[in-house]
Amino acid sequence: MAFDANRADLCVGVIGTGAMGRGIVQVSAAGGMHVLMMDTRPGAADEARDFVAKMLLRAAEKGSMSKADADAATARIRVAQSLAEFKDCHMVVEAIVENLDAKRALFGELEGVVKPDCILATNTSSMSVTTIAAKLKTPQRFAGLHFFNPVPLMKLVEVIDGLLTENWVSEALMVIGKRMTREPVRLTDAPGFLVNQVGRGFTLEASHLVYEGVSNFVDVDRVMRDVCGFRMGPFELMELTGLDVTQPASSLIYNQFFQEPRYRPNLIMQSRYEAGVLGRKSKKGFYNYDAEMKPIIAPEPAAPTAKPASVWVSKAEPQGHEVLTALLTKLGATIESGAKPSAKALIFVTPIGKDATTSAVEEGLDPKRTVAVDTLFPMVKRRTIMGTPLTDAAMKDAAHGLLASDGVPVTVCRDSPGFIAQRIVAMIVNIGCSIAQSRTAQPADIDKAVVLGLNYPNGPLKFGDVAGVERIHQVLATMNSIYADPRYRPNIWMRRRAQLGVSLLTPEP
Ligand code: NAI
Secondary structure, three states: OOOOOOOOOOEEEEEOOOHHHHHHHHHHHHOOOEEEEEOOOOOHHHHHHHHHHHHHHHHHHHOOOOHHHHHHHHHOEEEOOOHHHHHHOOEEEEOOOOOHHHHHHHHHHHHOOOOOOOEEEEOOOOOOHHHHHOOOOOHHHEEEEEEOOOOOOOOEEEEEEOOOOOHHHHHHHHHHHHHOOOEEEEEEOOOOOOHHHHHHHHHHHHHHHHHOOOOOHHHHHHHHHHOOOOOOOHHHHHHHHOHHHHHHHHHHHHHHOOOOHHHOOOHHHHHHHHHOOOEHHHOEOOOEEOOOOOEOOOOOOOOOOOOOOOEEEOOOOHHHHHHHHHHHHHOOOOEOOOOOOOOOOEEEEOOOOOOHHHHHHHHOOOOOOEEEEOOOOOOOOOEEEEEOOOOOHHHHHHHHHHHOOOOOOEEEEOOOOOOOHHHHHHHHHHHHHHHHHOOOOOHHHHHHHHHHHHOOOOOHHHHHHHHOHHHHHHHHHHHHHHHOOHHHOOOHHHHHHHHHOOOOOOOOO
């Protein structure tokens, strides 16, 4: 099919003019295309057109476009009263209610209205593109065009090939996406598409570890911000999005993947969702809020002043031994050099994917004096430690006091394979690798989409590269054996790259 996605008079139809539809109208008109829009709620499309006109004017006032361009963009937007008016559109994107029957009914009707080469696209956030297309007479011209909220600010758009989508359709949508000044990323249909799949690693693993009693919401958020560079911790993010969105999306992705354990939801989210404790929108969530909607967070308690007389650092993880010894030397600790710790020494272990207990038992160390330190990530802005269930409080305080003695805060969590950061990052990397393995998207596109769509400091594959592919694989393989839960089984696509010692971003012919 010859489709000219660059034609000057390209007309985009937008059906449903709520939060998403109006954003799509705005970027289409601003991108030089003609727009025809419609909504079944009386007056809604007119309201949306006025809203978009105001937004375009504001953009002109801020200097991001000229007043003439804003006026011209507004003039390109028309409101339709009936579907019949969409007959000359070159493509139509749907942003109506998230309901399969409603979407299928709309596209069924549209098929009888538009020309044979008109592209039909859905902005569904959670349904399979292939499923929506399944009842159409012409599923080959149907694709997903998944924008992010708020559309004008979020540059990413996922262009999704359904099973029967023809290549010209997605190629044209890639061009149109660029004309809308978006960053389109092409992928094949999958539950959660790309970005929402990766997002499960962050929020679900955080919920699982809090559910297990390893840590609390506030500390997990602190660790993920300070240690891994996320702008928001997983619970802060869920507060913002709302559990009425996050929890159903999580359950859906899990079930659409036939209960794949990697995506298993958690009771922490489900019970809050059911109780209506949704986050900022219900003024109560993982955090409580003051009258100005600032989260009420108790300040971190001051670090203990205690210091150990001497420390001994396990060599079981040579890299961990090296970085921790360097840090302890800088902090002025007395470091023992013997093959075994002296009778009074504070014992440090630096496990990758192991808990403190397993480390102590396997290495024949005294569990009462053993404290584990997470050395996988830079220990510059925050450090994480954990003891065994038997570690003396005085030993833990001494470890905390020593590691905080240069003013860097220390988070103490309960014993857990992978501490906090190791296990959350490893899950994100694992999901990124499974997306690459299933050829849902190319490795570079996976990272690009996640950075643009989720604002993560790195895409999942770069996260793996930075921490070390072999070590992320080790976190997962070790957790898998300790938990005996396939949730943690490392992806074989990752394993091969770990074995070969190459970047997760290495292109494969
Ligand atoms: P919304 O509720 O703000 O807007 C939906 C609009 O569609 C309403 O104005 C409604 O009157 C209209 N509508 C419903 N049935 C219609 C029909 N048969 N024909 C014409 N108009 C109809 O919803 P929102 O948030 O804009 O979502 C729209 C779609 O975009 C959904 O499929 C949603 O899953 C998806 N989406 C939403 C995101 C978000 O963050 N809100 C992000 C990405 C996708």
